[in-house]
Amino acid sequence: MTDQTTGDRTPHPAPSRAVARTVEESRLDGTLVPGGPTLAAEVLRESGFDELVAGLREPVVHASSLADLTSAVREAGVRLWRAAVDRAQGRTTSGTLDPYDDRPLYWARTSLSATLRGLDSPHLSVQHQRLGLLHLLDRTSRGIERAPWPDADPDEVRVMVSGFDVFGLDQSLRHSNPSGAAALQLDGVRLTTPYGPARVRAVMLPVVYGDFDQGVVEDAFGPVLRAGADRADLIMTISMTARGRMDVEKWAANTRGGTPDNQRDQHFGPVSRASHWPQPFDSPEWIETTLPYEAMVAAGTGPWPVVLKEGVREWPAGTFPDPSALTEGPDPSPGSTAAAGTGGDYLSNESMYRSNRLRQGLQAWDVPGGHLHISALEYPEDPAVLTDPAFEADRRAVVDQTVALVTAAAAAVARRR
Known part of the structure; x- marks a missing residue:
């Protein structure tokens, strides 16, 4: 583990017992x-x-x-x-x-x-x-363990979203994550749509495989997917993708293989199963979005283009794990083993997969669910600068468009009522 210490000016006292930090x-x-x-x-x-x-x-x-x-x-x-x-x-x-x-x-x-x-x-x-x-x-501190809808009215569409922590900190400690910023902007907010109001609940997910193994996604979404008064009307996981695009992901994949997480851990293989939540058995290789993506694309938000993203990577039936057998195509083929969904093979894909596998396990078939990938940020040119007005304006534009897309999805659900 690389020691980046060049002088301790941190706001925390030294640990009072000998302990290895994460x-x-x-x-x-x-x-x-x-x-x-x-x-x-x-x-x-x-x-x-x-x-x-x-x-x-x-x-x-x-x-x-x-x-x-x-x-x-x-x-x-x-x-x-x-x-x-x-x-x-x-x-x-x-x-x-x-x-x-x-x-x-x-x-x-x-x-x-x-x-x-x-x-x-x-x-x-x-x-x-x-x-x-x-x-x-x-x-x-992630907004997970609390009452699901403390301020919601009976007539409000209930929308559950998640963002992510910062990540890529070994490349630059100053990284921000607009999906996390969007979650903070959305939590508890009452959105106005042409078809009625919507109430949003938001949580922040870690960028750590171990926490996903322990069921953090299921713990976040489970309380609003159970049958009963607290069931959501829409769920959406949100994360950051490449610069200048907003992608509604078509397929979540039962796979891991992305870059190391915030603990420098890396996993390969199928997504683990949370032991304390119901889910289909066997786990499906692929889960298709049920978000109202047509309405999200047609909403005319900006500044970035919004698309339904297609394209998966797979091992055709009977070929896993032969490296030479990997293929790509717009949609999964029958009996294939997943290598990457339309949103890749990292924890963003896994957040969509886990929340919607749980949605299936709890038989919340009437609740649309899926994933929104939002634009990456452009940082100040000087790597020693934490922030500047241009960076802040850029992040605000990405987050505001994200809020607009969540509003468009909520409006589509409200319209169907």
Whole structure:
């Protein structure tokens, strides 16, 4: 593991017990330029989240019992998610970073995770207790463990979306993810459509295979796919693709093979199965979108073109895993083994696959579902610059178009009612 430390100016205290950080936590010490401030500290300071993190850390560090520690961790995650959403949507103002910036949430969560991993507490007698608390912090700070629709009215179309954390941090620590920024803009929002209102629930997914193996996608979407009053009317996973395009993905594939994740882990083979949620058996090789893509394409959003993306990679029936047998085509062939969906073979494809495999397992056939890939960002030319007006305007344009596409999908569902 590469040590990027060039001087510790991070806003977190040194761990109080000897502990190995995760790869993600190790990047808290990374800088954009040698001798400069750590990127995490800069983001937290410029967003005003340094004070938030310090305030959330205090009850965790000074908890007087395991029950108090658990309560403090839960409260930290809930407050962090709410603070990120409130800042994004303009209900609160802190720091000088653009409200559309998704990075404060990521680095605040990572900082609190490192604190909790290194906490020398007399209330933690076995490692499973600490791991349980880390899990609790992660899920609550992603907007996952909470009431599904606390503010929805009976007449509102209910739309569930997900964005992703930042990733590609070994290439540049300053990366932002417009899908995560869109999730923060959308959570709890009441959209207006010509056919009635829609209420959005949003969550943030990690870019970590291990968390996907533990069912983070299913835990996020399951509560709104079960039969009953909380069932959504539409689900959509969202992630970032290449520059200058907006793609509604036609096919999700039962496959892994993309680049390493945020923990530098890489997997190959079929998508694992979440043990605690119902799903088809056997898992389907391919799942086709049921999003109202015609309405999304026809909505006339901009600045980027919107298309239904076709094209898959597969092993024809009986040829897996022969490398020379791989083929590409617009749609899967009968009996083939998936190598890549229209959205590739990374966690964006897997988020669509898992959420819609779960939709099938819960027999939510009336709920449209699929994936939207949105344009990548253009960063400041100077790699030492965290942000500038052109970058912020670019991200805002991508996010605003994403919101418009979610609104178009919601309108199509409302029209069918």
